[in-house]
Amino acid sequence: MHYTFNIERGNFTDAGQASSSVKRTLKQLGVDPANIKRTVVALFEAEINAVAHAYGGTIDVDIDGEKIVMVVADEGPGIPNLDLAMQEGWSTASAKVREMGYGAGMGLPNIKKNTDDLKIDTQVGVGTTVTMTVYLT
Amino acid sequence: MTIKEIATLVNGEIVGAPADDLYEVKKAFASDLMSDVLRFSMDETVLITGLCNNQTMRTSEMADLRVVVIGRDKQPDEDMLELAEDSGITIIKCKYSIFKISGILYGAGIAPLY
Numbered sequence A: 001m002h003y004t005f006n007i008e009r010g011n012f013t014d015a016g017q018a019s020s021s022v023k024r025t026l027k028q029l030g031v032d033p034a035n036i037k038r039t040v041v042a043l044f045e046a047e048i049n050a051v052a053h054a055y056g057g058t059i060d061v062d063i064d065g066e067k068i069v070m071v072v073a074d075e076g077p078g079i080p081n082l083d084l085a086m087q088e089g090w091s092t093a094s095a096k097v098r099e100m101g102y103g104a105g106m107g108l109p110n111i112k113k114n115t116d117d118l119k120i121d122t123q124v125g126v127g128t129t130v131t132m133t134v135y136l137t
Numbered sequence B: 001m002t003i004k005e006i007a008t009l010v011n012g013e014i015v016g017a018p019a020d021d022l023y024e025v026k027k028a029f030a031s032d033l034m035s036d037v038l039r040f041s042m043d044e045t046v047l048i049t050g051l052c053n054n055q056t057m058r059t060s061e062m063a064d065l066r067v068v069v070i071g072r073d074k075q076p077d078e079d080m081l082e083l084a085e086d087s088g089i090t091i092i093k094c095k096y097s098i099f100k101i102s103g104i105l106y107g108a109g110i111a112p113l114y
């Protein structure tokens, strides 16, 4: 199964809708709760990053019996230093983003922890594509 | 402890999804930082927070939280209450500060998450 969603820049009213929708789908498919939780936590963090730090983008989710592959692709500033960005506590979140409850610098570490495979392609001034895989077995 | 017992202890008001009397709360975590909440398992845990917006509910949904105490007399809007109902999250609205809420629940035997 394939699902596509759009992410809107700076829209903190609707941010998380895609992850919420994927969560419902996974529940309906009878995926076990532990795998649902790690999947949606990773997707949610990536979705919020695209809203908070980039100019929006798209989410593609593919689910088969073995795995869930999620691709969050944004147009945005990119990440100049990925090693730094992956560190717990490192954040460049704006005042507005912090007001929304984000900016702990825990999003990317949370994604890393909750996925079996993580690939981040990022280009400064162009955008970032985060590809996350969760194996269900 | 039940959700209603928590509401009584902090002199709060229940809104959002109706309180599930069978849900047992044993632990609490206090934070205004949503990614901090997503680091942990929130089984049998109540979140105490001063963050009162849609993202509080979205994060709680992803974290499988069932009950959130919103302190500092913050008022959830319609949109937020709808999100809470849709995802089965009970909100306890409370006038007290986060420190006071935490102290009361700690004193009543709710354990820290860590």
Ligand SMILES: Nc1ncnc2c1ncn2[C@@H]1O[C@H](COP(=O)(O)OP(=O)(O)OP(=O)(O)O)[C@@H](O)[C@H]1O
Pocket (backbone or CB within 6 Å): A045, A049, A050, A052, A053, A054, A074, A076, A077, A078, A079, A085, A086, A090, A091, A092, A093, A101, A102, A103, A104, A105, A106, A107, A108, A109, A128, B034, B035, B036
């Ligand atoms: N999609 C993105 N585009 C541009 N920069 C990004 C993107 N995702 C992350 N970053 C950069 O990496 C930093 C760390 O991201 P991370 O998700 O770990 O923390 P955060 O978003 O700042 O805070 P948190 O996720 O804890 O609320 C961000 O502050 C930002 O500088």
Ligand SMILES: [Mg+2]
Pocket (backbone or CB within 6 Å): A045, A048, A049, A102, A103, A106, A107, A108, B035
């Ligand atoms: Mg983040």
